[in-house]
Amino acid sequence: xxxxxxxxxxxxxxxxxxxxxxxxxxxxxxxxxxxxxxxxxxxxxxxxxxxxxxxxxxxxxxxxxxxxxxxxxxxxxxxxxxxxxxxxxxxxxxxxxxxxxxxxxxxxxxxxxxxxxxxxxxxxxxxxxxxxxxxxxxxx
Numbered sequence: 001x002x003x004x005x006x007x008x009x010x011x012x013x014x015x016x017x018x019x020x021x022x023x024x025x026x027x028x029x030x031x032x033x034x035x036x037x038x039x040x041x042x043x044x045x046x047x048x049x050x051x052x053x054x055x056x057x058x059x060x061x062x063x064x065x066x067x068x069x070x071x072x073x074x075x076x077x078x079x080x081x082x083x084x085x086x087x088x089x090x091x092x093x094x095x096x097x098x099x100x101x102x103x104x105x106x107x108x109x110x111x112x113x114x115x116x117x118x119x120x121x122x123x124x125x126x127x128x129x130x131x132x133x134x135x136x137x138x139x140x
Contacts, residue, residue, distance in 0.1 A: 004100070005109040008035040012113050016120055027120040029064045032113045036071055039100045042092030043110075046074040058135035061124035068114045079107040 012031035017023040036043045050067035054060060082089040082102040093100040100106070118125075127133040 002105045004039070005035075005105050008109055009112060011035075012116060016116060027064070028113055028117040029068070032068055032071070032110070032117060035109070035113065038094070039106070040078075040093050042078070042089075043071050043074055046070050054136065055139055058137075058139060059128065059133055060136060061121050061133060062128060065118055065121055065125070068117050072111055072114045075102075075107045075110045078102045079104065 008031070011034070012028050014025075015031045016025045016028050018025045033047060036047055047067055047070075049070045050063045053063040053066050057063065078089045078092060079102055089102045093102060124133060
């Protein structure tokens, strides 16, 4: 299972710092979303926080940071629950624990990607603090 998670980290690094674009890439949101959707339907539900925050606050960066933090907390809860009651959270993973498992490596991967995501949003965080961040206009 660890190979899947290492591949997710590789995809995140390639997304954020692509060789072909002079190391100027994305902010890891799609990489985290792709990993979560591909591994756990349960965590995907927590990722929907993105749309709730976006609808209410109109800031994509804020929505991304809050949603990723929510997914990290949910993954931590899944890991701790599964640690103390083994096999209890395999239902939340695709394949009911036969394809992906809730383990320290799964939680650590999500945590690392989220740290990268927050780091990549540091300019957005500064603009949010100064109330200068642009809002989306296409959501009413």
